Amino acid sequence: MKKVYLAMTGDIIHHGHINIISEARKYGEVIVGLLTDEAIASYKRIPLLNYEERKKIVENIKGVSQVIPQKTLDYTENLEMIKPDYVIHGNDWREGIQKSIREKVIETLKKWDGELIEVEYTKGVSGSLLDEKIKKIGTTPEIRLKKLRRLIELKPFVRVIEASNGLTGLIAENTKIVKNGQVREFDAMWVSSLCDSTLKGKPDIELVDLTSRINTINEIMEVTTKPIILDGDTGGLKEHFVYNVRTLERLGVSAIIIEDKIGLKKNSLFGTEVEQIQDDPKNFADKINSGKKALVTDDFMIIARIESLILKAGIEDALKRAKIYIEAGADGIMIHSKEKSPQEIIDFCKEYKKLEVKVPLVAVPTTYNSITETELSELGVKIIIYANHLLRSAYPAMKKTAETILENGRSLEADKYCVSIKEILTLIPTEEI
Ligand code: SPV
Ligand code: MG
Secondary structure: OOEEEEEEOOOOOOHHHHHHHHHHHOOOEEEEEEEOHHHHHOOOOOOOOOHHHHHHHHOOOOOEEEEEEEOOOOOHHHHHHHOOOEEEEEHHHOOHHHHHHHHHHHHHHHOOOOEEEEEOOOOOOOHHHHHHHHHHHOOOHHHHHHHHHHHHHHOOOEEEEEOOOHHHHHHHHHOEEEEOOEEEEOOEEEEOHHHHHHHOOOOOOOOOOHHHHHHHHHHHHHHOOOOEEEEOOOOOOHHHHHHHHHHHHHHOOOEEEEEOEEOOOOOHHHHHHOOOEEOOHHHHHHHHHHHHHHOOOOOOEEEEEEOOOOOOOHHHHHHHHHHHHHHOOOOEEEEOOOOOOOHHHHHHHHHHHOOOOOOOEEEOOOOOOOOOHHHHHHOOEEEEEEOOHHHHHHHHHHHHHHHHHHHHOOOHHHHHHOOOHHHHHHHOOOOOO
C-alpha cells in the first residue's frame, strides 16, 4: 500500500480536515505528522490542547493509520524517515508564509520520485479564521494565568511589551509582522510601574496604589487575552504582599515581579544618582516565601528582581542573592542593569547558567538595547521585556502636536503628526452582536 503524509496541528478540528483526510485515503495509508507543541508555538499561538491530547483525537479519525510527531514546520526530517509516495496539502500554501516550506517538500520528494498532491482547500473555514473567532470570545482568568508558564515551556523565549491601558493592551495583543516566513508578535504584557505612574502624571515611587494598578489591569484585561506580568515594585510589606498576590492570582494575572529594595523606592534607571537601599537578602527571601505559601494555585509566578547591578553591589552579590531567592521559592529571577553596554548582563547570565538550581531568567534591555533577543536567549534569558517603549514613543509625538498648535494658532499644521479622523473613528470597531 502506498504511503501518504499529511502534516497538521489537530488543535481545532474542522470539516476541512476531514475532507483532506478522506482525499488522502484514496491514495494510500495516511500517516499524520502531528506538529509538536513547540513547533506550533514557533509560528502561532500555543495550542489549546497538548500533543498527547491532540494525538488521541487525530488517531481516532476515520482514515488515519498512524500519527507521528513533526518537530518543526519543516517536513524534511519526517519525509526522509518515511519516504512517503505522496504528501498531501491544501492548495492555500502556494503563497504566503508557507511558500518556502512547500518548495522544500517538493525538493525532498524528488529524491524518491514522491509527489505532492494539492487539494482545493475547503472554503469558508480555516484554523486562523477559527482562531480569530475564539479570540473574540475572550478568555478566562484561569486560562490567561496559566498561559505564561506554557509559553515559557514552549517558546525559546517569551517576548513581552508594556501595556498601560486598553489601547496599549490592544497594540500588545494585535501587533504582528511576518519576518523570515514566520509571524512575529508579543507573547505577553508588562504592566510597568514607571508607565502606569507616568500616565497618571505621578512619579514612580509606589505612590500609585494597588487599587489603581488593578484598575489598569482590568482595563487591559477587558480587551486582551495575552498573559500579564505585573511590575510589583518592592511588593510592599510582607504582611500586605501575602494578600495582594492572592488578589492578583484571582484576577488572572500570571506573575508579579518584585524588586529587592526597601524604603522609598525610586526607579532603577536612576541607579545610584538617588538614594536607594537594597533589602537584606534573607528578609526579601522571606517575603517571596510568604507570598508563595499564600497562593491558591501553583500557576501564579513570583519573580524576584535583583537590584545589585543597579546599586553597584556587583555580580557576586547578584548571584548570591539569586541562589537565596531561588531557595525561597522564587519562580523566576529578573536581573536588571542600567548600563549602556550589555556586558554586565552577559557576565551575570554566564555565571547564572552554571547554577545547579535555576529558574527562568528575565531581562529588561532598556539601556543596554544594542543586544538582540536572539543573543539574550542564547545567554539563557527566557523572558525579555520591552518595558516602556510605547509610552516613550507616544509622549514626544503628543508634545510636538501641542507645540505645533500653539505655534500656529490652529491645528492644520499638526495634521501631519496625527492619524486621520476616519482612522481614529474606526480604530476600535463596534462589536457585531
Ligand atoms: C518599570 O517599567 O517600571 C520597571 C523597569 O520597573 S525600569 O523602569 O527599568 O526600572
Ligand atoms: Mg517599575
